[in-house]
Amino acid sequence: MLEINSLSVHYGAVSAVRNVSIHVKQGEVVTLIGANGAGKTSIVKALSGLVSKSAGKVTFRNADITRLPAHNVTRLGLIHVPEGRKLVPNMTVAENLMCGAYCRDDKAGIASxxxxxxxxxxxxxxxxxxxxxxxxxxxxxxxxxxxxxxxxPELLILDEPSLGLAPLLVDEIFEMILGFKKEGKTILLIEQNAFEALAVSDRAYVLRVGEVVMTGTSADLALDPTLRQAYLGVS
Structure with missing residues (x-):
């Protein structure tokens, strides 16, 4: 469903993402994990058209979206839940929800x-x-x-969904992601909470300073001693 080839992102002279290649198949939950500043959010902002790509190509459902602006990316079904929620604060719950249906005109489907x-x-x-x-x-x-x-959404990007939440609510968020997985939703999950992210995903990419340093099934990576020590804090 999603293919990222040799993606690079710069902020001025600063290189945030370097030559990253990632793919997500339909029905998969794929997670990007890594420390703060590893480039995870820069990758998904580039996918969504929110920041410019310095190099590389992004294909979504066989369409080249590399240079597509954010509002057109959304219309294709690649939907980004950004870090920090980014709600409209003075709008009600109902009004914020209806913002998600802005590009739709099927009134019965929207109501449902x-x-x-x-x-x-x-x-x-x-x-x-x-x-x-x-x-x-x-x-x-x-x-x-x-x-x-x-x-x-055809593909749902969740950027740090557990950030800043109490432990009980963190558990609820990951239970919800498991529910999405059982429903067959395709998800790209970005998380610092590596242990929990690996527990709910099929595959994972480990990022360090803007580069992919490890990749594999989530089950295998969760048992990898190097990863457990460096990213999960356990031996």
Whole structure:
């Protein structure tokens, strides 16, 4: 579904991503793990058209999207839940959810998906008229994911979904990702929480200073002694 070949990203003279190649098959959950500053978010921002690519090619569902602007990438079904949620703070839960359906015109389908999101996240239904700024971190993350689901993603990018959440809510987020996996959704997951990310994904890429240094099945990488010591903090 997604093919990234030799991607590089620069911010001025600073090289954030160097010659990275990644692929995601339909129905897979693939995770990018690595320390803060490893280049994970720069990769997904480049995929989404939010930052320019210095080099490389990106193909999504057999279409070259390398130079496509962000609003057209979204219309193809590559939907990005950004780090930090990026909700519209003074809009209500309902209004933020409907932002996800902005490019759609199937009114019956939108209404059905709206109810499905509220069924999936009952707390959002309870707060349907509440402004996003007044909600807890966990509720805002649910709202950001719900907004993405309203766009009917072909591939869902989750950038640091557990960041800043209490441990109990972190568990809920990863349970939700497991649920998506069982439903057959295709997901690219970006996480510093490496152990949990490997537990819910099929394959993984390990990044260090903008480069892929390891790749393999999540099960194998979780047992790799070098990875466990360097990235998981255990021997």
């Amino acid at each position: 998906d709206f109810e499905a999101v509220l069924d999936r996240f009952p707390r959002l239904r309870e707060r349907i008229k509440q402004q996003a700024v007044t909600m807890s971190g966990g509720e805002r993350q649910m709202l950001a994911i719900g907004r993405a689901l309203m766009a009917r």
